[in-house]
Structure formats: C-alpha cells, structure tokens
Amino acid sequence: MIIKVCVGSSCHLKGSYDVVETFKSLLKKYNVEDKIELQASFCLGNCLQGVSVAVEDFGDAQVQESEQVKRTDQGLLLSYMNGQNTEKVFVDTILPLLK
Template sequence: MVITVCVGSSCHLKGSYDVINELKKFIKDYNLEDRVELKADFCMGNCLRAVSVKIDDGKCLSIKPNNVEKFFREYVLGNLQ
C-alpha cells in the first residue's frame, strides 16, 4: 500500500507535515513499515479541500491533522486486513 500526502502550498499551510508525522507514527506503532509506504506529492489538484491524501491509485481524500487516526483505522487498517 502506498499513501501519498500532498505537501503543496495549500496543504502545507493546513498541516500536511503534521499529517505525515502522525501517519509515520501509526505505521510504526502497528509495525506496518514493510506493508505501507509513505510518499509526498507537490500538488494533487484538490487545493480547496486540503490536506489531500491518496491511497495507491484511489480517489483523493481530505484529512486534517486531528482526524489522522480515524483515517488510518478506516482506510489503512481496514484495507490491510
């Protein structure tokens, strides 16, 4: 699984690096380093709904630093089981 987080201007201002750090933490906490790859992209064309995140080639999702855990449980753990 590849999780891509936008780090473009709008997403950066809305907390993309906080989202990345939270995702890193959850990936490590769940020992998923060998199953989940975290990448950054400079623009996903979803600037009005930042922070933009995509799993593999799926649709662009919008998350905020305060709901990373919910996103992780639903979209990452939910797809790996």
C-alpha cells in the first residue's frame, strides 16, 4: 500500500509536514513499515479540502466513504487531514485495508 501526502503549496501551508511526521510515527507504532510506503505528492487537486492524502494499491477492500474519505479511480482521497486527526483516520480507515 502507498500513502501519498500532498506537499503542494496549499497543503503545505495547512500543515502537511505534521501529517507526514505523524504518519511516519504511526507506521512505526503499528509496526507496518514493511507494508505501507509513505510518499510525498504534488497537488492532488483537492486544495480547498487539504491537507489531502491519497491511499493507493490496497486491492479491492471495501471502504466506508464519508466527507473525509472518498473513493477515487486510484484508491482513496482523504481530506482535511492534520496532525490531530491522522491517527484516527489511520486506525479507522487505513489499517483495515491491510487485512
């Protein structure tokens, strides 16, 4: 699985650095560094709802969509991410995709 955190200018200003750092620590905390690749991404075309994160390459797992979690052709687009909500989204939405 690949997690791409947008580091485009709008998301950068909204705190994508915090989101990247939080994901880094979560991959260690949940011992999934060998299963999830963390990448930085250019603008994901979702600037108004940033910080934006794309989740790709997780097969055809079912996902509960919400205002924050949308299905795309490539996988998932996560909106409104920040240092405070990243762990909840990671545990509720991303980790279950590994099973």
